[in-house]
Amino acid sequence: MWSTLWRQSLDLISAARCCACGNACERSTGGALCERCLEELALPEGGVQGDEPLLWCALAPYGGRLRALLLRQRPTPNPALIAALAARLHSCCASVLAGAVVVPVPSWKRAGNPLPLLLAQGLVAASAGQAQLAPQLLQRSRPTLGQHHLGRSLRARNLQGAFTAQAATPQPARPLWLVDDILTTGATARSAAEALQAAGHAVQGLLALARTPAAAPR
Numbered sequence: 001m002w003s004t005l006w007r008q009s010l011d012l013i014s015a016a017r018c019c020a021c022g023n024a025c026e027r028s029t030g031g032a033l034c035e036r037c038l039e040e041l042a043l044p045e046g047g048v049q050g051d052e053p054l055l056w057c058a059l060a061p062y063g064g065r066l067r068a069l070l071l072r073q074r075p076t077p078n079p080a081l082i083a084a085l086a087a088r089l090h091s092c093c094a095s096v097l098a099g100a101v102v103v104p105v106p107s108w109k110r111a112g113n114p115l116p117l118l119l120a121q122g123l124v125a126a127s128a129g130q131a132q133l134a135p136q137l138l139q140r141s142r143p144t145l146g147q148h149h150l151g152r153s154l155r156a157r158n159l160q161g162a163f164t165a166q167a168a169t170p171q172p173a174r175p176l177w178l179v180d181d182i183l184t185t186g187a188t189a190r191s192a193a194e195a196l197q198a199a200g201h202a203v204q205g206l207l208a209l210a211r212t213p214a215a216a217p218r
């Protein structure tokens with residue numbers, strides 16, 4: 001009984017803390033970012049959007065505090081923090097997620113990047129049943145080279161045939177959104193989208209936490 005009480009009081013304490021910095025948060029709901037962290041991250045209201053090389057929506061350009069935070073999250077993710085960022089991303093794209101299927105871009109390695117799945121789960125949770133998670137629809141079909149040292153054209157070539165997709169049922173397919181943590185050149189997203197489209201899925205675009213600025217070569 002005491003251990004239960006202890007756990008409950010720990011839950012109460014942690015519920016009142018910012019999920020990014022751990023400092024006491026004025027909001028008592030928990031799982032939220034404190035005002036200071038939000039100020040430091042400087043996420044633009046409504047996120048950032050574009051249509052190159054496919055339709056996309058992200059929380060912010062990839063840089064500054066958000067970049068530092070995501071680099072720390074890749075090896076050791078904090079699910080509460082990713083859920084809070086997912087809720088914020090959902091508020092930028094809620095209308096397109098109603099009735100949609102979300103598919104995280106899978107890593108090749110078993111212990112690959114955990115963020116796409118966590119972000120997709122967070123988006124589905126934030127949608128309150130409006131969106132559905134379907135990670136099984138997309139798999140890696142072969143290993144590819146690490147992308148970060150490759151230029152734009154090599155990235156695209158590296159990823160040709162890198163994904164296989166489960167055939168779409170029923171018809172007509174529901175709108176499908178790919179989910180990745182960072183959108184760079186879009187070579188990965190395009191390769192995944194092509195595999196899904198070839199299997200009959202209605203791919204709409206990609207939702208991400210951050211987009212590398214267009215001027216950056218990588």
Ligand SMILES: [Zn+2]
Pocket residue numbers: 018019020021022023033034035036037038
């Ligand atoms: Zn904070």
